[in-house]
Amino acid sequence: MTTYNFAYLDEATKRMIRRALLKAVAIPGYQVPFASREMPMPYGWGTGGVQVTASITGPDDVLKVIDQGSDDTTNAVSIRQFFARVADVATTTSTTEATIIQTRHRIPETPLSPGQILVYQVPIPEPLRLLEPRETETRIMHALAEYGLMHVKLYEDIAKHGRIAKTYAYPVLVEDRYVMDPSPTPKFDNPKMNDSPALQLFGAGREKRIYALPPHTKVISLDFEDHPFEVQRFTEPCALCGSTGVYLDEIVTDDRGGRMYACSDTDWCERVRAARAEAAE
């Protein structure tokens, strides 16, 4: 593939994205505008994450791509192959071996380590967007740290449903300053963002925004004293590996109401099953 520049993007584009990334790291939780490019995949397939990954990846990196925790769905496979082809980068499905993990809507169950970079694909980076459609207004709200509207929304949830009904893209407060959209990860993953040893980068291609969380950044899920933040709990363990305390997918097994719950993180599930099999021998 000598017809493409290394990592697909031209050098001027990478420089522009890299400058945005540095400012994003310097201002945790703040959305830095950037001149997002057309990518060889449709918006919604991770064009933001792909541009971030293309701007940071080098020949020494090992790339893992997950889609809802899974390494083997179409989106994950095609992005992994894309980078293997245009950046000649080694790929893996192992969370521990990867130096860069591009993710669509999950944080791996295996704890991340220092030096790793997690790249999120973000559809709507503005946490206030569904409450205030005007960019001119949300920009002022962030400038003034005026987040009353978000608290009203959470309060209305409690008034209507008796609890905060948001289960994914659950808003967080970064370093006591910026309200940030954690991308549509289940709120189960929100606590993993806080004080993570890994660098977390967020790319929104269609909305042209980049934001970041440096390692060991304070990330608190918004809540109220009498309605504290809680993550999802599952009543049964993973049907395949028996793990508890992990995020499970519901899988419908027939048309008579049959269903099973299995790990959303396929690498974790495989690892636990392999360890079980080894222990049994």
Add this chain to the structure above:
Amino acid sequence: MDAAVLEGGFADAARDSQSTFRAILSALSEPGTVHPVTAVAAPPAPLGPAAGAILLTLLDQETPVWLAPAFGAPVREWTTFQTGAPVTEDRAAARFAVLDTPDLAGFDRGSDAYPDRSATLILTADGATPFALAGPGVDGRRAAALPLPAAFAETWAENRALFPRGLDLLIVGGEGVIGLPRTTELLCTSR
């Protein structure tokens, strides 16, 4: 024009700028730690190779750069030829600045609405004053020997008080690059 101006750029622009960028990204993500710059750049003296590599990695025609008076005509010509970045004499107009003393006065600190539109300063310095660092990117508190005068802690506290506005600093020495984002709390531990 001196022929040296035409020399000393990256041999492989894509890979050299990638490795240099990762050093800068790690430096700003883990304030106070030293990250070696391995790509080879050869700017005219007195600009060092690591500082030169950082300019080649981050600058282009969209980023006016301010150069301290210590960096004479050869450095200015080299920077413009190699990166395309216009050299400005106006501190407020600069997106990047190369300094030989930690003088932060006059540079653009961004606005509350667009704090990302602040300047990034590249300080070339050697030395070791003990500081303690805290803030995002630091697990608790980190001890670091930085090539900065002890009094810089006050200057930096003023910069940090402006958050989310503020300047970000890259300190470049012989060993590599150290990042000091606007969020970092800096305490001098030698006094």
